[in-house]
Amino acid sequence: MYRFLVTALLLCTGGVLQAQQQEGAAAFSKDIRQPGVQVFDVRTAEEYNTGHLPNALQADYTNKTEFNDRVKYLDKQKPVYIYCLSGGRSSKAAQWMRENGFSKVIELENGVNAWKQAGLPLEGVNEKKPQLTMDAYNKGTAKGWVLTDVGAAWCPPCKQLEPVLTQFLKQHQQVKLMKVDGGNDTDVMKTIGAKGLPTLILYKDGKEVWRKQGVATAEELAAAVK
Known part of the structure; x- marks a missing residue:
């Protein structure tokens, strides 16, 4: 069951009243297994890499540029289950999201600390490659x-880009895909000048011919190989 706090938040859009909603670790763990749920980690990338909840997306709430760039790719009509280390950052992020049109935002009460205390497993712990x-x-x-x-x-x-790439590669089988892990391959990223995620770079015989940071359309990609 949701824990409804006394203070309700007034959404800017339409004046709809939406209460702050929190769940304990056990209920949160159960509910994030539902289809269509978006799990959102608002800690830093370094914290995320020490262990995270299953299928969690990440954006650092303290980095406003990164947070604002990534949060816009979440579906406002689908539930967002949000967390941080102890609940402070996720509470502020959740409030912002409710005020900006997200229909259902559920916070993990006391964050990853509570998750660990409940004996629940984290993914990605000590997964060095x-x-x-x-x-x-x-x-x-x-x-x-x-x-x-x-x-x-x-x-x-x-995640938003994945189906675009799938469509493009199916239609342009002469193009090979080279994956660079933005959470791991930091030396390559620095050398090739990839400063944000996603970054797409098209090469022809080893020479860069096109680049875009952000989500590209299939039409943009198709035009680049002509």
Whole structure:
């Protein structure tokens, strides 16, 4: 059951009254398994990489540019289950989201700290993997048409981009895909100048011919290979 606090938040859009809603770890764990739920981690990327809830997307609430850029790719009509380390940042982020048209935002009471105390598992704990090397990257982009996708599973706009890439690659089978993990392959990202997620870079025989930071359309990608 939801814990309704005494203070209600007045949404800016339409004057609709929406109460702050929090759930304990056990209820939160159960509810995020529902179809269509969006799980949203508003800690830093470094905190996220120490362990996160299943299927969680990430945006650092304290980095306003990053937060505002990523939150717009969440579906306002679907439930958002939000959390941080102890509840402070997620409470502020949830309030902002309610005031900006999100229909249902549920907070994890006391955050990851409460999740751990309840004995619930986190994903991604101690999952270190070797970085992609520049040598491997250069070899992978040296011949023919190659599209580099710098993204991450936890990045909301990257999720938005996935079906676009699937459609494009199906229609342009001469183009190979090179994946760069935005949460792991930081050396490659720095070298190729990928400063945000997602970043798309198109190569022809090892030469960069097109680049875009952000979500591209299938039409933009198709025009780039002509």
